[in-house]
Amino acid sequence: xxxxxxxxxxxxxxxxxxxxxxxxxxxxxxxxxxxxxxxxxxxxxxxxxxxxxxxxxxxxxxxxxxxxxxxxxxxxxxxxxxxxxxxxxxxxxxxxxxxxxxxxxxxxxxxxxxxxxxxxxxxxxxxxxxxxxxxxxxxxxxxxxxxxxxxxxxxxxxxxxxxxxxxxxxxxxxxxxxxxxxx
Numbered sequence: 001x002x003x004x005x006x007x008x009x010x011x012x013x014x015x016x017x018x019x020x021x022x023x024x025x026x027x028x029x030x031x032x033x034x035x036x037x038x039x040x041x042x043x044x045x046x047x048x049x050x051x052x053x054x055x056x057x058x059x060x061x062x063x064x065x066x067x068x069x070x071x072x073x074x075x076x077x078x079x080x081x082x083x084x085x086x087x088x089x090x091x092x093x094x095x096x097x098x099x100x101x102x103x104x105x106x107x108x109x110x111x112x113x114x115x116x117x118x119x120x121x122x123x124x125x126x127x128x129x130x131x132x133x134x135x136x137x138x139x140x141x142x143x144x145x146x147x148x149x150x151x152x153x154x155x156x157x158x159x160x161x162x163x164x165x166x167x168x169x170x171x172x173x174x175x176x177x178x179x180x181x182x183x
Contacts (some may be wrong), residue, residue, distance in 0.1 A: 004142075007064075011141075020050070020096060020097075020098045020099065021050070021057070021060075021098055021099045021101070022048060022049055022050045022051065022060065022098065022099075022100045022101070023047070023048055023049075023051070023057045023058070023060040023061035023064065023100065023101040023103065024046040024047060024048025024061060024064070024100065024101070024102050024103070025046060025047050025048060025061050025062075025064075025065045025075070025102075025103055025104075025105035026046055026102055026103065026104055026105065026148050026149070027046075027047070027065075027073060027105045027106065027107060028080055028152075029112065029127055031127075032129065032130075033127040033128055033129055034046070034128060034129075034130060034133050034145065034149065035047065035069070035107075035115075035125065036125070036126050036127075036128055036133055036136070036137075036167060037068050037069065037117070037121075037122045037124070037125055037126075038122065038123050038124040038125075038126070038136075039119075039121060039123070040119075040121060040122070043101050043137075043138060043141070044126075044133070044136040044137045044141070045137065045141055046100075046102070046145070047064060047065040047068045047069055048060075048061060048064045048065065048068075048100075049064040049121075050148070056124050057078075057101035057103070058075055058103070060102045061065075061075060061100075061101065061105065062105075063076055065105065067118055067120075067121060068117070068118055068121050068122045069115045069116065069117070069118070069120055069122070069125055070114065070115060070116040070117075071107055071111040071112075071114060073102075073105035073106060073107050073111075073113060074105060074106045074108075075103050075105050076103060076104035076105055076106065076108070077103065077104050077157060077160050077161045078101060078102070078103055079102045079103060079104050079148050079151055079152050079155075079160055079161065080100055080101075080102040080144070080147065080151060080160050080161035080162070081100070081102070081115065081160060081161070081163070082100045082102070082144060082150045082162075082163040082164070083097055083098070083099050083100075083162075083163070083164045083165070083172070084097065084098045084099075084164075084165060085097050085164075085165055086168075097173075100139055102144075102148050102161075104152055104162075128148065129171055130145065130146060130149045133145060134146060137166070138149060140166050143166060144163065147161050147163060147168070148161060152169060154158075181182075
């Protein structure tokens with residue numbers, strides 16, 4: 001599936017706003033390991049980044065992954081949406097919100113053999129188990145990864161996880177017991 005110009009998989013209530021939003025790819029291999037990148041700032045995360053002007057979530061996810069690992073993924077379904085306020089993250093402009101979209105994505109075996117960190121943004125690429133990945137990530141990124149991974153493995157393919165400031169929203173009460181920040 002290629003990114004759609006009309007953002008058909010993105011719910012209208014979370015439509016593109018003004019460039020503060022971001023998107024990321026959740027990519028796993030045949031062994032269930034997740035692809036992570038270590039940025040030039042030293043943070044481990046799923047490949048992704050901020051929208052460019054006029055870009056939607058799908059286009060952003062594919063572009064950012066391609067820029068960071070040198071390969072364009074095949075984008076799948078929307079797995080999660082995380083809304084982040086300036087009170088939760090100092091990286092969000094004061095008094096504003098950022099929406100981060102997480103998509104399932106795939107790489108072919110040939111593509112995985114050709115993964116190359118793009119030195120402008122990424123210094124290392126790794127395939128890690130969810131548990132190992134979580135130990136390398138900041139706590140809030142690890143909690144998001146676990147929620148996204150859980151939903152990818154067990155969730156309804158027609159739904160997605162919604163979180164706000166690191167906590168599951170009422171749309172997905174079943175996640176409250178599994179999400180570390182919700183306890």
